Amino acid sequence: MKRTGWVAASAALALTATGLLAPAVAFAGDNQSIAPTAGPEFDSTARELLSSGDQVQAVAKDGEGNVVVFTTAEESNLEGEAKSFVQTKSNVKVQHIDSEFSALAENDVVGGAGYLGYESADPSNGGYCSVGFSGWTPKGDPAVISAGHCAVDGVIDRSILTVPSSDPAGGGSQSEPMAALGSLSFWQFGGPDNSQGSEGDVNSVDISTIDVTNEDLDLLPKVTDWKTASSEDLAASTIDVRAVGSAQVGQAASKSGRTTGFTTGTVDAVEGWSRIGKPDGTFRWVYGFAVVSDQRVGAPGDSGGAVIQGNTAVGLVSGGTESGTWMWAADLQQGLAQTGGYTVAIKIDDPALTSPANGGTVGVGAPITGTAPAGTTLKVTPASGDTFDVPVDGNGNWTFNAPDKLGTFAFSMTAVNGYNKSSKVDASVEVKAEAPVITTPANGSTVETEVTAISGTGLAGATVTVEGDVDGTAKVAADGTWSVKADLGYGNYTVTASQARDGETSAEATSSFTVAPTAPTITGIQDGATYSGDAIPTSVSGTGVNGAVVSVTVNDAKVGQATVKDGKWSVALKDALGEGAYTVVATQTIDSVSSSASVSFAVAAAPAPSPSPTATPGPAGGGNGGGKLPVTGMGDPAPLAWGAVALLLGGVGALGYRRLRRVER
Structure with a gap:
């Protein structure tokens, strides 16, 4: 059987790839066409060349769009189908090898x-x-x-x-x-x-x-x-x-x-077929690629x-x-x-714990995160409990939630892809109960009238202890809520709450709040209204809590205060309000706590006086019947009469002006 010179072919491929050996490329003038390098047409071409005789040992393709023909014959000695193909195709590279490819076994x-x-x-x-x-x-x-x-x-x-x-x-x-x-x-x-x-x-x-x-x-x-x-x-x-x-x-x-x-060489051609010789002189076809080197x-x-x-x-x-x-x-x-x-079998890198750090603390149900090779699955095996799988995303990140049980959570991690596994990585975190949440009264809030309970959320099954201005305990229900009775009237208060379970006690939560009376009301002044003349307010009044002291400010300036009696209060305005915008705030205080109400309104200028009448001619003729005034020796009475009217009106205008000035003052 002819032995396929596989190693020699590899050398030629490497030399070609490095530029040390120039490939023999056929040129046949203007009649050349391009040979296919992919798909069924390429496969068919390879079959024809490889079955054309013993000269062609392998056919593949390179990365430059060429069909690579491996042959034991010099290009000038090619015959038949191989010779025709080389001469008629412009993208053919002929690689001369010293012997047939043969099995290296x-x-x-x-x-x-x-x-x-x-x-x-x-x-x-x-x-x-x-x-x-x-x-x-x-x-x-x-x-x-x-x-x-x-x-x-x-x-x-x-x-x-x-x-x-x-x-x-x-x-x-x-x-x-x-x-x-x-x-x-x-x-x-x-x-x-x-x-x-x-x-x-x-x-x-x-x-x-x-x-x-x-x-x-x-x-x-x-x-x-x-x-x-x-x-x-x-x-x-x-x-x-x-x-x-x-x-x-x-x-x-x-x-x-x-x-x-x-040893190392260069891949010269890929996706091709070679006849690999056997000791008995026969051969088998093998799909693969050629590697060439200037060394063995x-x-x-x-x-x-x-x-x-x-x-x-x-x-x-x-x-x-x-x-x-x-x-x-x-x-x-x-x-x-x-x-x-x-x-x-492939190497799988070990997974890593990133948050919290190994030995760090984490809250119940809070995320535990880390990394592992993308495409793997993280298998987590607790020190006590069943193994569970955690998906790893395309960026190599994974996460699962901390268990419900407080204390040390020890576990091992393995990244798995098929039957391939990373090394086992041991880790542990401390699962701590976070401080419970006080939802009512919220920290910094003001509650009207009274507080009958301190309530919030926590870890189901934990015991919440409330201390401070309220003392008591409560068990957190399955839905995560708890409540401790309270009886707080007007005043400023502070309470703390912690929760304990599984032998672990959490940090404290704090709420400072105020119980205040309901806000007073302001009556007689409509919010957003405009007043003028006699309608301009001269006092502020309203309703409130008996015994409370109501302090009134107008545009942030205190104008007076009053004690609520029979549910009512009133504060007079010492100075009249002139034209402009005003905000009145009424603050009632009882047992050192306060609540407020406010209204805003405007005062408009007094309306302008009516214009004075002008002199008009007297009636024509004499006497009452003729439309003329009787001659009395006093001359024409009209100028004097109308002057008196004007004087009278002028006096009224002056008085009105002085009054407005007083009001503004």
Whole structure:
């Protein structure tokens, strides 16, 4: 069978991405068209190219809109469909690789950490591969994810971890068994049922799962960088796996395997298919992506190893070229989709308590808040009581209410995503009863006439103790209300209230208030009215509480006071009110407490006097019948008569003026 030169292809990809190797791009003049790079048309193109002969080993696409053709032939030696495609499409990149892509398992089974796969019926039949990722079975039991071709179509069904320092990546030359790992439970190399698969089919994968049977193993969501192989503890230096995703073209990708250890290259092309050669000369189609480097990134024994970008798991080592500089990685997500529910273990950061601080205090029913990774669920387990779930929002925040019981609330928290869990975080808060609320009389209020009870709200079942000018206790009802009897007349008072339950006593609430008589009334003056002339008020009077002293102010100036008798009072205004606006306030005081009433009104100027009549001619003719006055020797009487009238009117006007002046004074 032709072995696919997977490693060499990876090298070419990396050199192209870094600019050290110029891609061979076909140009055929003005008749070129653009090849599709997505959807069914791209899939169809890939199938045609990959089935055109042995020259084309893989077809994928890069991040610049090009179809990448991986071939063992020089571009000038391409034939048939491949040659036509390169010459007629303007967006084709030809990558020459030194050999076919072939499985990097050569009768072995390998991963991030090395393992030996063997046939339970014949333990001498086996090989080395690498652990890809720690994972979970569909039921949540521990599992390992690796490459499908490591199972040799189901012949290999058992696995043993190898001693890190004995593996090639750890400096060894002959791997030694270290501990039992588990049983291979699922494998697919190529299409369903380990068929050849087909180009253009995303279900052509390379994945296997191992159900871990060794209960002493502690599988971690990490990938080793092989720096601590000499200590036999590969977990001492690792990269956390925090997500599972798709490979990003043009970005760095790292691989961990038992043969070449931890290496890094560049993802050159994605969402493509490669024919991965088998030792028997046949091949299988694998959907995935190409990684290239100017150094060796993979070798036999690295198969199944982890391929990550940052902290994201993206692939499994599937094949490579003989030079080792090109690597083909199987798409992890598409592989997992074939396994019936196996998942990759991911690192979940620990949750944190933010308010109150650990050991702090909180009121009954008050919020307890914190943070956890977005997308997880917080599981809270009280020291005594049942575990309950708390949702974590998209910003990584969570909240739940403090319990009803007072005292220390101890609990543990774990952030959970599927079968993935954070470490358990222990915390505790002190649940305190807050001071009860005094609702009646409210602090700073004035109550008319009397107070017959001090009442408020509190913690159901607590005992409220009232002290000060009122003493008494009451139990808070189920609806949170309480009331203590009181008998308070006029005066100024202060009371305090605290509540106790579950052996805890709260702080005190305080209310200072006044019990005052009802406000007096002001009669005879209408609020908002305007007065003039004789209607201008000369006194203020009204009703009140017998025995109270009523003090009256006009525009904030005191004008007098009176004692209420028979429910009435009256205060005379010493000075007449002139034109203007006035506010009268009547304040009655009894037992050192007061209440007030007020009215506002206006005084208008006196009306202007009527105008004086003008002189008019006397009646025509003489005598009474002729309309003329008789001649008496006194001359024309009209000027004198009208002058007297004018003088009389003038005198009245003067008197009126003097009167107004007196009123204003």
